[in-house]
Amino acid sequence: MSARKAAVSGTPSSRDDVLRYLKMWLRHPIKLGAVAPSSAKYCATMAACATTDLDGPILELGPGLGVVTQALVDKGVAPERITSVEYDPGFAATLQQRFPRINVIRGDGFDLDATLGERRGEKFAAILFAIPILHMPQEKRQALFSDYFTRLMPGANLTQLSYLQTAPVKPVDGSFRVSSSPIIWDNIPPARVWIYSQAEAGRMAA
Numbered sequence: 400m401s402a403r404k405a406a407v408s409g410t411p412s413s414r415d416d417v418l419r420y421l422k423m424w425l426r427h428p429i430k431l432g433a434v435a436p437s438s439a440k441y442c443a444t445m446a447a448c449a450t451t452d453l454d455g456p457i458l459e460l461g462p463g464l465g466v467v468t469q470a471l472v473d474k475g476v477a478p479e480r481i482t483s484v485e486y487d488p489g490f491a492a493t494l495q496q497r498f499p500r501i502n503v504i505r506g507d508g509f510d511l512d513a514t515l516g517e518r519r520g521e522k523f524a525a526i527l528f529a530i531p532i533l534h535m536p537q538e539k540r541q542a543l544f545s546d547y548f549t550r551l552m553p554g555a556n557l558t559q560l561s562y563l564q565t566a567p568v569k570p571v572d573g574s575f576r577v578s579s580s581p582i583i584w585d586n587i588p589p590a591r592v593w594i595y596s597q598a599e600a601g602r603m604a605a
């Protein structure tokens with residue numbers, strides 16, 4: 400079976416998905432952080448910026464109903480390499496149904512030691528991050544990303560969905576470098592992919 404056939408039922412970002420997002424956003428605006436799934440162009444950019452060409456597992460935090468997951472699969476990432484951590488039980492169940500070959504964990508992306516359990520020491524080839532963090536103070540965001548950096552393989556990067564026009568997480572003592580994609584206007588709202596690379600890494604994904 401080709402990687403593209405990993406999605407079995409329902410197309411991410413269908414009209415039903417948009418309604419489901421909207422309903423969820425009305426109930427939990429801070430936790431969801433978006434009124435609609437990211438656009439296809441946005442998701443393709445996120446997947447393109449991530450260092451998935453490194454040999455290793457991929458960690459997706461805040462996958463929602465799987466639009467970025469689908470973009471990873473479309474890029475040619477084997478579904479078995481992907482672990483997606485989603486807090487909402489309904490979203491997590493739909494995601495596992497759509498992508499039976501990825502590893503879906505219903506858990507908290509802010510507490511990866513607990514969420515990953517026995518896999519807590521694993522190093523990832525890329526982390527794709529879409530959990531809202533703008534409610535957190537800058538120091539807490541930096542501590543969170545510092546923790547994520549300890550989970551990356553050498554040369555691997557962390558990519559973040561954000562609607563901000565400046566980097567949502569500022570580098571601490573030059574410990575990592577930040578760049579971004581151009582703004583993607585067809586996303587609702589328009590957004591960028593923020594790319595955080597290890598300071599010592601001699602490579603950039605974008």
Ligand SMILES: C[S@@+](CC[C@H](N)C(=O)[O-])C[C@H]1O[C@@H](n2cnc3c(N)ncnc32)[C@H](O)[C@@H]1O
Pocket residue numbers: 430431432433435436437460461462463464465466467484485486487490506507508509529530531560
């Ligand atoms: C802005 S949506 C992004 C969804 C999808 N990646 C996209 O680009 O359309 C944020 C997602 O993060 C999930 N989420 C919120 N808090 C979380 C947490 N602490 N751990 C894991 N997922 C979380 C939400 O349920 C939602 O699915």
